Each structure stands twice: as structure tokens, then as C-alpha cells.
Amino acid sequence: MGPIRGSKKKRKIEFENGFDCGSSEEGSVDWLDELSKRIVGSVSPSKGVDQFESVFKVSRKTFNYICSLVSEPMMAKTTKFVFLNGESMSLNDQVALALRRLSSGDSLIGVANFFGTNHSTVSQVTWRFVAAIEERGLHHLQWPSSEEEITQIKSKFENIRGLPNCCGVIDTTHIMMLLSATDQTIDVWLDRKDNHSMILQVIVDPDMRFRDIVTGYPGKMDDASVLQKSYFFNLSEKGKRLNGNKLKLSEGTEIQEYIVGDSGFPLLPWLITPYQGRELPETKTEFNKRHFATRLVAQRALARLKDVWRMIHGVLWRPDKNRLPRVILACCILHNIVIDMEDDAFDELSLTGQHDSGYRAEVCDMADKKASLSRDKLALYLSGKLPV
Structure with missing residues (x-):
């Protein structure tokens, strides 16, 4: 792969607080609470945020921005991903899963167990996320x-x-x-x-x-x-x-x-x-x-x-x-x-x-x-x- 050119001059990325990167349900605090419970059990919202940053290596603010960046290419595909209980994965779920795969170094099976899904889903979601970041994020490099x-x-x-x-x-x-x-x-x-x-x-x-x-x-x-x-x-x-x-x-x-x-x-x-x-x-x-x-x-x-x-x-x-x-x-x-x-x-x-x-x-x-x-x-x- 040759050199990739992206990123404009250094600047803080601006967006509205509470940006909804999917449905109103996905962009809410409720989603973060649910994810926190899935990861560490029932915890207070503040501890959930701390846990969120330690697990995904980004702040909630940056997570929202990444969701907005990859939303269109990731959600344009017709393939739907689900958890083992049959519940559909939202955009937030998919981005969280991909970030965990890239940031943890855990195996496909390890990440699958962490989220309650199968390793094939982890592989497919991560690759879709990688392609979306490449498509929409090159201006950052x-x-x-x-x-x-x-x-x-x-x-x-x-x-x-x-x-x-x-x-x-x-x-x-x-x-x-x-x-x-x-x-x-x-x-x-x-x-x-x-x-x-x-x-x-x-x-x-x-x-x-x-x-x-x-x-x-x-x-x-x-x-x-x-x-x-x-x-x-x-x-x-x-x-x-x-x-x-x-x-x-x-x-x-x-x-x-x-x-x-x-x-x-x-x-x-x-x-x-x-x-x-x-x-x-x-x-x-x-x-x-x-x-x-x-x-x-x-x-x-x-x-x-x-x-x-x-x-x-x-x-x-x-x-x-x-x-x-x-x-x-x-x-x-x-x-x-x-x-x-x-x-x-x-x-x-x-x-x-x-x-x-x-x-x-x-x-x-x-x-x-x-x-x-x-x-x-x-x-x-x-x-x-x-x-x-």
C-alpha cells in the first residue's frame, strides 16, 4: 500500500452535543447504560463512562464522532448483524464491537464472548468498519x-x-x-x-x-x-x-x-x-x-x-x-x-x-x-x- 494522504490542518472536530448517530434510541444514554451492563454488569452511569473509555480507548465524544463518520457506509449494506439472543445490532453496537476488536488485541472468539455474539459476526463487522473508516476518514491523514x-x-x-x-x-x-x-x-x-x-x-x-x-x-x-x-x-x-x-x-x-x-x-x-x-x-x-x-x-x-x-x-x-x-x-x-x-x-x-x-x-x-x-x-x- 502506498502512502495515504488525509487530514486537514489540526483542528477540533465540532458537532452538536448528543449527536444521534443512528436512531434516537442508539444515540441516547440508555444505549451506553445497556452496553455498560453487558460489559461489567449493573454500574452507575459515571462508572459506566469510565469503563467505556478504558474498554474502547476513546471518549464518548470521540465515539459519537466516529459513529457519524462511518454511519452511511456501514448502514448502507443490507446485511444485518445480531447478538446470540437474536437482538439486532445497532450502529453503535457495531462500532463498539469493531473498536474493541482493534483496541483489545483479543481473538475473534474473545471479542465474540465479550459482546455475546459469534466470531464470524466479529470478523464481518470489524472488516465493514475498517472499510468505512478508510472510505470516510482519509481526510484525517x-x-x-x-x-x-x-x-x-x-x-x-x-x-x-x-x-x-x-x-x-x-x-x-x-x-x-x-x-x-x-x-x-x-x-x-x-x-x-x-x-x-x-x-x-x-x-x-x-x-x-x-x-x-x-x-x-x-x-x-x-x-x-x-x-x-x-x-x-x-x-x-x-x-x-x-x-x-x-x-x-x-x-x-x-x-x-x-x-x-x-x-x-x-x-x-x-x-x-x-x-x-x-x-x-x-x-x-x-x-x-x-x-x-x-x-x-x-x-x-x-x-x-x-x-x-x-x-x-x-x-x-x-x-x-x-x-x-x-x-x-x-x-x-x-x-x-x-x-x-x-x-x-x-x-x-x-x-x-x-x-x-x-x-x-x-x-x-x-x-x-x-x-x-x-x-x-x-x-x-x-x-x-x-x-x-
Whole structure:
């Protein structure tokens, strides 16, 4: 799957309080009470709301918005879903079920038992939800579309550790899979840690929002190869991305817009990587410290993604490799929706800090000479040693 573009500039999504995302019955507090009872038995409304956020990893406000987003494509289908007692599932029920499947990491049977339905229904409802999020939610995942928005992003990155004119951080993570021994493509997916995995490459803004993603490639591919196959790479190489205002560092010295990445990526005019080697000069050591502190934004974003949407955190048992990229995309869109909604649940969730445990950074020796000179000047500028 190529990079997906969505998301307008950061904004709080507005909607009327008590938005009815189905019938008046579905949008009422009564539905939440019924769901709470189904999950934890009879509880008070306030405790039910707390339980709701811990179970579905989003606030009630964000849940309502997600229902409104997917309502039309999900309810347009003629297929009806029911609980084991024969009661029909409302839109709210279906969204809740899909969110539980994506956020818990539980098996189909586990989620089915949780809701009182069968595993086939869980699979079908989740896939319908994934398709609906992909159809209606891509505007939440998009490269900045205005000069004002990109200026805000640059300012926030500079406030982290001083890197000027920086527009994003690129990183990758592995989505683990347990494949059948009879799978004819099993060796294709074997990565350098002898795990079967699928790569997710992301470019992140300072608010941990995904601005571009690439997924679907085997884990055996290195970071540089995945990057070079991406739409983002092609646009940047052609000067159609990261082509905004250049920043004057000193008389006769300026630097273009760029993103930063670790040593697994090539050093390019629009992609600045850290210096390699030991016993580096003070200016280069200081640059690497600032560079690393900025890159932490992407590491935290990926850790948050996997901590919240735990279906892609553990080892997926014999996944459909054609559908998995779309599941990953849906999780990335949901990650961004929570940020765009300024959801309090986002801040209250704990982070493990790990998204690719056991994987050591790769090293790419590819370095553009012009980019190397630009990095040197940037390092001198940050240390205050660049001649005026």
C-alpha cells in the first residue's frame, strides 16, 4: 500500500452535543447504560463512562464522532448483524464491537464472548468498519495543505530542540505475524530478526499525528528500500514536496524544508540523518543529541499506536496479508482522530515507550554530497559557530 494522504490542518472536530448517530434510541444514554451492563454488569452511569473509555480507548465524544463518520457506509449494506439472543445490532453496537476488536488485541472468539455474539459476526463487522473508516476518514491523514499549517509544524519542531525548518520525522515499525507453515510466501516475510512481519513506515508531525504512511511491504526490506518505493520519496525527489520556503542560516547559507530520520535512512537534501561514528567533534555530537530528541516524537507516536490499537501490537495469527495493510491504515486514522478530537482519553493512557522491541537501528551508507554539506552547516548553525 502506498502512502495515504488525509487530514486537514489540526483542528477540533465540532458537532452538536448528543449527536444521534443512528436512531434516537442508539444515540441516547440508555444505549451506553445497556452496553455498560453487558460489559461489567449493573454500574452507575459515571462508572459506566469510565469503563467505556478504558474498554474502547476513546471518549464518548470521540465515539459519537466516529459513529457519524462511518454511519452511511456501514448502514448502507443490507446485511444485518445480531447478538446470540437474536437482538439486532445497532450502529453503535457495531462500532463498539469493531473498536474493541482493534483496541483489545483479543481473538475473534474473545471479542465474540465479550459482546455475546459469534466470531464470524466479529470478523464481518470489524472488516465493514475498517472499510468505512478508510472510505470516510482519509481526510484525517494528510500532508499539510497550507503554508500556515506547515509554518506551525516547523515552529513546534524548532521548540523541541532547535531544529529549524523541520517538517516531520520518519520512522518504521514491524507488525508481527504468525504464518502457516504451508504458506508459500512464508520466506518473503521473514525479517532480519527471524520474525514474520509487515513494515509500517510513518512520517509524524510534532503532535504525534501521522502525516504519511506506507505499509504492506515485507519486514525483510530495509528502511531505505521501503522509502524509495514510496510516493513521498518520488514527490520529494521531484521537488513537489518539502519545497516550501528555504530558511536563511547566514549570509549565503540557507536550508530547504526537510524531515529527519535515523541512520537506517539515506542522507538526502530533504531527509537529514544523524552523524555516524564515535568520538565525533562537539558540534556533531550536539547535533546528534538535538536530532535524537526530535526523532523521539515518531517513536512515541508508534508506541502510542501499538499500545492503543493492540490488534497490531502483538503477533497476528495467520492474518490475511492483503487485508492487513487496510487494518493498519484504519488504526493510523483512528490514532489521528483521537488527536484531532483533543480527546482526554489520549492523555490518560500510559505508554510502554516501545514499538519495535529487539530491533536494532539499521545503517544506510547512502549520502548525498549536497545534503552532507547542508547538515554540516546546520550543525554549525545550531552550535553558534556558523559565520554570519
